Structures are given as structure tokens and as C-alpha cells.
Amino acid sequence: NRPARLHRTFVQTGHWDSKQMQIRVMQWNVLAQALGEGMDSFVKCPLDALNWPERKYLILEEILTHKPDILCLQEVDHYFDMFQPILASLGYQSSFCPKPWSPCLDVENNNGPDGCALFFNHKRFQLINTTNLRLSAMMLKTNQVAIVATLRCHATGRAFCVAVTHLKARSGWEVLRSAQGSDLLLNLRNIAQSVGTEENSDVPLIVCGDFNAEPTEDVYRNFATSSLGLDSAYKHLSTDGKTEPPYTSWKIRPSGESCHTLDYVWYSHTAFHVHAVLDFPTAEQIGPNRLPSYNYPSDHFSLVCDLCFKDLKPV
Ligand code: NDP
Ligand code: CA
Structure with missing residues (x-):
């Protein structure tokens, strides 16, 4: 019995223009297989729904339904045996950065460390450079x-930087998250500047991540107000255009229901328009047992948005 898929639709923003060339970006914490089965205690999710041989197809289906040009993933613990080979056969080039002390390694029969992975459509972009960063906080x-x-866009010649991260989880770690975010901002500034000098122009940024932080946290404020000129794409889903969605992750642990906005797609607002964002299923569609479930393979929703360079002529 094939479970019903959660229905999601793209919401077009005021800047929508069908003739503009769009860059579709997907941000998704896919839920590490070892953590989902071994550590997360999703008490309302049947273990059956987390069975990797089946769950991996739901993850692939989510990706292939939206066919992002750029795919930023967290909690990837099946890079070498699943994501990399399958997505390479579909035209994606990629890199993987494992966590130095992944909690997956503490789970019996784990498949190696989890980490961040970045994929891009190599027909559309050429890779100029990749940097794997271990984030510092207070010099540590x-x-x-x-x-x-x-990356450089083959069609337009435009270069831009794209980043993926997964900040420290859990409450009580707000100061560490904020310091990690500041370290990432510093590294982004340095990388963008060095590329920008070669390019003779400012290099736009796209930063995707599971920040593990609500919009009220310092790390969010630091990104929203940094000198890099970043804005959060999913604010375009709200009616006032200024509010983050009510949730990007929704699960039930022994401690109770956990419904939070933790995931973001940041973009340089001087360089890009947001054309469309993929909405989220309603509480009713998600169901009383929340995520993950037979119909959705992670406790985080994917964020998908279409960006477009502001100053390009329509194609
Ligand atoms: P984090 O606190 O950032 O969380 C790790 C993972 O746990 C995340 O993917 C997170 O998911 C998930 N998570 C968040 N909240 C809960 C919860 N309440 N219950 C279960 N899982 C949750 O971990 P760190 O990277 O700081 O690593 C901490 C762990 O790593 C330690 O517990 C230890 O197991 C291991 N470790 C081992 C070391 C060693 O020497 N062997 C050294 C350091 C760490 P999400 O982001 O989706 O919320
Ligand atoms: Ca998790």
C-alpha cells in the first residue's frame, strides 16, 4: 500500500516572471538513518517507517519531485552508498563534509558519520572552488x-557562493550556535571577497542550513543584520513578507511535541529575487503523529525556492 504523499504547492511571490532563468534551491535535513533508528526517540513514528531500504526512496522522491539545481543536505550518513552515486547518475556533482564526532558513530550498526552534503546540477554550473569548514566558537x-x-553559471557567466551548514542542536546551546554562525559569516565574507576580487564584482551568496535556532535567537539576528546583505527566502511565504513560517520541523519525542522553525535559505538580496517558495503541509495534512511518518521520511521539511539574478535580461 503506497502511502499518500503530503501535498505541497509553490507560492509565487510578487517578483515572479516566467521568462527569467531561475535557480531552484533545496535545503533539507534528511534525518540521519542511524539517529532516526537509534537515538532520536520519535515515539509516534513506527520503526517500520524508518526502514532504510524503503525510506531512501521517499527521500529520493522528495528530491526528484522538485529537481533542485542546488541541493543542500544535513544529517547525511549514506553519502557514499546512496546519495553520491545515485545523484551523480542524475547529473549532480557533489561534496560531503562529515562531522568530526558524529553522534551516528555511537549507534550500533551505523553507516559512518553524518554530515553536510552539497549537490549542484553540473550541466548548469561549473565548480570554481569548494571549502570544507569545521566551525569554531570562542577560538575552539x-x-x-x-x-x-x-559556482559559475554556464549560461550567464555569473559566479556565486553557496553554503550548507548544520549548527549545534538543543536548547541551552544558543551562545554556541551564535558563535558558530558568526564564524560561518566570517568565512563567507573572506571567501566572497577573494572570489569578488578576481571577478571584479561582489559575489552573491546563498546559505542553506538547519540552524537549530528559532528566528528569535541571536544567530538568526546576526544573519539577518550582517554586512553581507542576506535575507531569508521563506519570509516570502508569509502574507506580510516579513515573517518566517510557523514550523519547518515537527516531531513528538518522550518530552512531548516539538514544533519549530529551524531551517533557512539565506540569499543576497541585492543580487537575487525570490520567485517562488514551496509551502508546507498543514497540521491536519501532517497528521497527529507528526514527522517522520510513512508519508514523509524526515522530521524536517525540505525548503525549496526559486531564485533569479535581479539584473539579468529575460531569456
Ligand atoms: P547535537 O547536539 O548538535 O545533535 C546531534 C544530533 O542529535 C542532531 O542531528 C540533532 O538533530 C539530534 N537531536 C537534537 N535533539 C535531540 C534529542 N532531544 N534527542 C535525540 N537527538 C536529538 O550533537 P553534537 O554534534 O554536539 O554531538 C553530540 C553527540 O555526539 C554526543 O551526544 C555524542 O554522542 C557524540 N560525540 C561524541 C564524542 C566522542 O568523543 N565520541 C565527542 C563529541 C560528540 P537536529 O539538528 O535535527 O535537531
Ligand atoms: Ca535530527
Whole structure:
């Protein structure tokens, strides 16, 4: 019996223009297989629904339904045996950055460390450079990582940087998250500047991540107000255009229901328009047992948006 898929639709923003060339970006914490089965205690999710041989097809289906040009993933613990080979056969080039002390390694029969992975459509973009970062906080190396890739669009010649990260989880760690975010901003500024000098122009940024932080946290404020000129794409889903969605992750643990906005797609607002964002299923569609479930393979929803360079002539 094939479970019903959660229905989601693209919401077009005021900047929508069918003739503009769009860059579709997907941000998704896919839920590490070892954590889902071994550590997360999703008490309302049947273990059956987390069975990897089946769950991997739901993850692939989510990706292939939306066919992103750029795909930023967290909690990838099946890079070498699943994501990399399958997505390479579909035209994606990629990099992987494992966490130095992945909690997956504490799970019996684990498949290796989880980490961030970045995929891009190599028919559309050329890779100029990739940097794997271990994020620091207060001068100390932490267990959180990021990948920053510089890409050039074949059709337009435009270069831009795209980053993926997964910041420290859990409440009580707000100060660490904020320091990790500041370290990422510093690294992004340095990388964008060095590319920008070669390019003779400012290099736009796209930063995707599971920030593990609500919009009220310092790390969010630091990204929203940094000198890099970043804005959060999913605010375009709200009616006032200024509000983040009510949830990007929704699960039930022994401690109770956990419904939070933790995932973001940041973009340089001087360089890009947001054309469309994929909405989220309603509470009713998600169902009383929340995520993950037989119909959705992760406890985080994917964020998908179409960006477009502001100053390009329609094609
Ligand atoms: P984090 O606190 O960032 O969380 C790790 C993962 O746990 C995340 O993917 C997170 O998912 C998930 N998670 C969040 N909340 C809960 C919860 N309440 N219950 C279960 N899982 C949750 O981990 P760190 O990277 O700081 O690593 C901590 C762990 O790593 C330690 O517990 C230890 O197992 C291991 N470790 C081992 C070391 C060693 O020497 N062997 C050294 C350091 C760490 P999400 O982001 O989706 O919320
Ligand atoms: Ca998780």
C-alpha cells in the first residue's frame, strides 16, 4: 500500500516572471538513518517507517519531485552508498563534509558519520572552488561543519557562493550556535571577497542550513543584520513578507511535541529575487503523529525556492 504523499504547492511571490532563468534551491535535513533508528526517540513514528531500504526512496522522491539545481543536505550518513552515486547518475556533482564526532558513530550498526552534503546540477554550473569548514566558537573547534562552494553559471557567466551548514542542536546551546554562525559569516565574507576580487564584482551568496535556532535567537539576528546583505527566502511565504513560517520541523519525542522553525535559505538580496517558495503541509495534512511518518521520511521539511539574478535580461 503506497502511502499518500503530503501535498505541497509553490507560492509565487510578487517578483515572479516566467521568462527569467531561475535557480531552484533545496535545503533539507534528511534525518540521519542511524539517529532516526537509534537515538532520536520519535515515539509516534513506527520503526517500520524508518526502514532504510524503503525510506531512501521517499527521500529520493522528495528530491526528484522538485529537481533542485542546488541541493543542500544535513544529517547525511549514506553519502557514499546512496546519495553520491545515485545523484551523480542524475547529473549532480557533489561534496560531503562529515562531522568530526558524529553522534551516528555511537549507534550500533551505523553507516559512518553524518554530515553536510552539497549537490549542484553540473550541466548548469561549473565548480570554481569548494571549502570544507569545521566551525569554531570562542577560538575552539566545534563538532559542527559547513561546505562553501563557488559556482559559475554556464549560461550567464555569473559566479556565486553557496553554503550548507548544520549548527549545534538543543536548547541551552544558543551562545554556541551564535558563535558558530558568526564564524560561518566570517568565512563567507573572506571567501566572497577573494572570489569578488578576481571577478571584479561582489559575489552573491546563498546559505542553506538547519540552524537549530528559532528566528528569535541571536544567530538568526546576526544573519539577518550582517554586512553581507542576506535575507531569508521563506519570509516570502508569509502574507506580510516579513515573517518566517510557523514550523519547518515537527516531531513528538518522550518530552512531548516539538514544533519549530529551524531551517533557512539565506540569499543576497541585492543580487537575487525570490520567485517562488514551496509551502508546507498543514497540521491536519501532517497528521497527529507528526514527522517522520510513512508519508514523509524526515522530521524536517525540505525548503525549496526559486531564485533569479535581479539584473539579468529575460531569456
Ligand atoms: P547535537 O547536539 O548538535 O545533535 C546531534 C544530533 O542529535 C542532531 O542531528 C540533532 O538533530 C539530534 N537531536 C537534537 N535533539 C535531540 C534529542 N532531544 N534527542 C535525540 N537527538 C536529538 O550533537 P553534537 O554534534 O554536539 O554531538 C553530540 C553527540 O555526539 C554526543 O551526544 C555524542 O554522542 C557524540 N560525540 C561524541 C564524542 C566522542 O568523543 N565520541 C565527542 C563529541 C560528540 P537536529 O539538528 O535535527 O535537531
Ligand atoms: Ca535530527
